[in-house]
Amino acid sequence: MRPRGGPSRSSAGSWAWRSPWRCSPELNNALGLAVLALAGLILLRRRGIFALAVAGVVGVTGAALILWLLSGHALRAGVEQYVAYNLFYAGGAALDERIDGFATLAQLLLSSSVVLGAAGMLGLWAGIMTFRGVVPRAEMVVVALLLTVGAADTLSQLASGRPYPHYLVVTFAGIAVAGVVAGGRVVERRVPPLAAGARRIRVVVVAATLVVIVSGSGAVAVQGLRTTVGSGVFVAGSYQAEIVQRVQAETRPDDRVLVHGAETWVLAASGRVSPTSITYTLPVEQGFGGLSAQYLAEIEGTPPALIVESPTSCGIAVACEPDDSHFAGLAPWVAASYDLEGDIAGFRFWRRHG
Numbered sequence: 001m002r003p004r005g006g007p008s009r010s011s012a013g014s015w016a017w018r019s020p021w022r023c024s025p026e027l028n029n030a031l032g033l034a035v036l037a038l039a040g041l042i043l044l045r046r047r048g049i050f051a052l053a054v055a056g057v058v059g060v061t062g063a064a065l066i067l068w069l070l071s072g073h074a075l076r077a078g079v080e081q082y083v084a085y086n087l088f089y090a091g092g093a094a095l096d097e098r099i100d101g102f103a104t105l106a107q108l109l110l111s112s113s114v115v116l117g118a119a120g121m122l123g124l125w126a127g128i129m130t131f132r133g134v135v136p137r138a139e140m141v142v143v144a145l146l147l148t149v150g151a152a153d154t155l156s157q158l159a160s161g162r163p164y165p166h167y168l169v170v171t172f173a174g175i176a177v178a179g180v181v182a183g184g185r186v187v188e189r190r191v192p193p194l195a196a197g198a199r200r201i202r203v204v205v206v207a208a209t210l211v212v213i214v215s216g217s218g219a220v221a222v223q224g225l226r227t228t229v230g231s232g233v234f235v236a237g238s239y240q241a242e243i244v245q246r247v248q249a250e251t252r253p254d255d256r257v258l259v260h261g262a263e264t265w266v267l268a269a270s271g272r273v274s275p276t277s278i279t280y281t282l283p284v285e286q287g288f289g290g291l292s293a294q295y296l297a298e299i300e301g302t303p304p305a306l307i308v309e310s311p312t313s314c315g316i317a318v319a320c321e322p323d324d325s326h327f328a329g330l331a332p333w334v335a336a337s338y339d340l341e342g343d344i345a346g347f348r349f350w351r352r353h354g
Helices: 026-043 047-071 075-091 095-111 113-132 137-159 165-188 196-229 239-250 265-270 282-286 291-301 330-337
Strands: 257-260 306-309 338-344 347-352
Touching: 047 075, 075 282, 095 137, 113 165, 239 265, 239 306, 239 338, 239 347, 257 265, 282 291, 291 330, 330 338
Parallel strands: 257 306
Antiparallel strands: 306 347, 338 347
């Protein structure tokens, strides 16, 4: 099973392309919420208020998600995605993918200013508390809870078989909040005034720590900013803008356009509708449920005026690997009904005969 997942695998827009068939970490991150709720009920005071707060957040979020799925007639598929498909995906992840997840996580921990900043604040706070001989139990419980949430999220992401940075990065939320709590306490309970020499030493130490923290992720952040500013569907001359302009030029607003792959931003930006409800084809490629037959049947039932084939997809111009060969009949049907008319940045364009 080939690993999938990257910055381009995102969807946005109106209900027409709100496909629930896309990899997402929501189910895994629910473990962090469960740990927070359970530990909070055991350790915190005013447990009733805490329980009501958690129930309120879960209730509002759950209701909003259900209404969103109902508005797109995708509630059943959404439940399959969040439960059945996540378990299916995790069960099929190879051992090397799970090992890669630990390596990726280690790189993120070492380069992330959030994690290093939180560790610095926690260490400084612990030092101040030790210096003063004070151990604030309630505050330590809060910090421990949030660190536990971060650890639970991290382990659940690794166990899910998705070793991708844009999934693992969400595990830093609990760590970040713990750092903020510790930082706030450092400001409130700082050590007594130091002598001039000691103050200079402290300034040097703090400055050096900040330099290490910022430099750890600064280069990556700058490169990411350059990439973001220099690309995108609204940036003239970018390949994304060229793809969208071509789709709009070669189809009418009421035409159906098939984006074979996972780049559903093409549909969102061009204002076109897919002929199939499965706009993220990885589940089809992996052979999940009966999606293979559904995908081909919906495409044949409503033939698209144009097919945009992603360079990372398989099943049409590029044959799938044996374990991922679940697009039976798709390539012959496309070859018999469509003409290949060039590509943009690897995205192949197939126009229907006539």
